Amino acid sequence: MDLDEQVGRVLGYGEICDHCLGRFFGKKSHGLTNAERGHGLRVARALRENVPYRAHEGSCWICHGLFDDLGVWVDRVVQALAGVEYATFLIGTRVPPLMAESEELVWSDLGLDGPEPLKSEVNREVGKAVSEITGREADLGKPDMVAILDLARDSVVLEISPLFFRGRYRKLERGIPQTRWPCRVCHGAGCERCGFTGKMYADSVEELIGRTATEAFRAEDAILHGAGREDIDARMLGEGRPFVMEMVAPLRRSVDLAALEEGVNNAAAGRVGVTIGGWATRGEVETLKSEKAHKKYRISVEVEGGIARKELEEALDRLRGAVISQQTPARVVHRRADRIRERRVVDARVAGQEDGTFFLDVVGEAGLYVKELVSGDGGRTRPSLAGLIGRPARVIQLDVLEVEGSGEME
Ligand SMILES: [Zn+2]
Ligand SMILES: [Zn+2]
Numbered sequence: 001m002d003l004d005e006q007v008g009r010v011l012g013y014g015e016i017c018d019h020c021l022g023r024f025f026g027k028k029s030h031g032l033t034n035a036e037r038g039h040g041l042r043v044a045r046a047l048r049e050n051v052p053y054r055a056h057e058g059s060c061w062i063c064h065g066l067f068d069d070l071g072v073w074v075d076r077v078v079q080a081l082a083g084v085e086y087a088t089f090l091i092g093t094r095v096p097p098l099m100a101e102s103e104e105l106v107w108s109d110l111g112l113d114g115p116e117p118l119k120s121e122v123n124r125e126v127g128k129a130v131s132e133i134t135g136r137e138a139d140l141g142k143p144d145m146v147a148i149l150d151l152a153r154d155s156v157v158l159e160i161s162p163l164f165f166r167g168r169y170r171k172l173e174r175g176i177p178q179t180r181w182p183c184r185v186c187h188g189a190g191c192e193r194c195g196f197t198g199k200m201y202a203d204s205v206e207e208l209i210g211r212t213a214t215e216a217f218r219a220e221d222a223i224l225h226g227a228g229r230e231d232i233d234a235r236m237l238g239e240g241r242p243f244v245m246e247m248v249a250p251l252r253r254s255v256d257l258a259a260l261e262e263g264v265n266n267a268a269a270g271r272v273g274v275t276i277g278g279w280a281t282r283g284e285v286e287t288l289k290s291e292k293a294h295k296k297y298r299i300s301v302e303v304e305g306g307i308a309r310k311e312l313e314e315a316l317d318r319l320r321g322a323v324i325s326q327q328t329p330a331r332v333v334h335r336r337a338d339r340i341r342e343r344r345v346v347d348a349r350v351a352g353q354e355d356g357t358f359f360l361d362v363v364g365e366a367g368l369y370v371k372e373l374v375s376g377d378g379g380r381t382r383p384s385l386a387g388l389i390g391r392p393a394r395v396i397q398l399d400v401l402e403v404e405g406s407g408e409m410e
Contacts (some may be wrong), residue, residue, distance in 0.1 A: 027114025088139035168240030215252035
């Protein structure tokens with residue numbers, strides 16, 4: 001079937017606009033818009049058949065006049081973008097199934113080899129117009145936001161890309177979980193047990209940093225991704241634990257991170273402190289989660305019936321460098337798989353002593369359960385301090401002094 005015959009067949013389906021006609025032959029020639037292409041084909045056919053030229057009028061059976069109204073969509077996008085900070089954008093279009101099926105029917109009926117889908121013409125044309133009005137660049141790779149034209153609903157939906165920044169946090173107060181912990185009873189809906197907060201704890205490190213950050217970025221939410229986590233009752237001291245914060249749907253993007261750091265440290269004073277290292281990417285979240293950093297703990301230990309320093313040091317000598325076999329601790333086995341894993345104690349030594357309580361510094365591989373290393377967890381952890389000295393021992397308090405690695409992820 002030659003081109004003229006194909007055009008004749010397309011015109012035979014019903015009233016069609018120049019855009020939709022031209023788009024069926026979108027790969028033919030260059031430097032033409034689809035509307036120019038469609039018009040040209042219509043003129044060429046009239047000349048060749050020597051019949052009166054007739055311009056398109058009425059409603060196009062494919063797009064139902066969408067391309068006559070493209071300016072309306074441009075205005076909708078520009079309005080939706082007002083009040084949002086972005087440098088780059090992308091237009092996306094949700095095409096109603098019936099509209100897509102109409103053009104696909106013609107493609108297969110006529111065996112067309114280079115048609116352009118309606119969606120890509122809309123995306124390109126609206127994108128060009130929005131770019132001219134706003135002065136912002138369209139970006140096919142990683143745009144700051146995507147404006148989706150929902151043709152069936154006559155509305156524009158914005159998908160604002162998240163922003164990430166990296167830092168380290170110190171947790172100065174015990175009893176704060178790292179991230180929000182939904183109420184066990186209502187799972188977040190709000191009930192009497194949780195005082196209708198939906199949460200087990202009023203605050204988390206995530207919220208203590210996130211509240212200030214959410215305000216600064218005018219974001220919907222802030223999600224903390226940590227390099228591991230400490231227990232709720234443990235502090236996180238020293239240089240702090242590396243994290244990446246994900247700002248969800250931020251309306252502002254040009255936030256001064258130094259000012260943000262100061263704002264967080266003021267708002268969370270005495271509870272959480274942060275140093276913010278810079279901007280991050282989603283890829284860094286994965287790196288952060290997969291890193292196996294050593295952790296250094298300062299623990300205070302109580303041994304039933306007391307213990308002499310020398311005996312304690314001898315036991316620590318045997319733990320230093322040892323590979324510990326740990327079955328999932330009894331205290332967490334209700335929410336984690338029950339299995340045995342091995343972690344090494346890199347270092348363990350006495351750091352101080354006060355009224356019969358010993359302070360120990362323990363460096364362990366990521367994932368070492370330190371409380372169980374001391375108590376033995378009823379034989380689930382071997383070897384353990386309690387096992388080596390033959391008497392019950394337990395951790396009274398625990399702080400994380402250092403999380404090695406990470407942070408230097410530039
Ligand atoms: Zn049309
Ligand atoms: Zn509840």
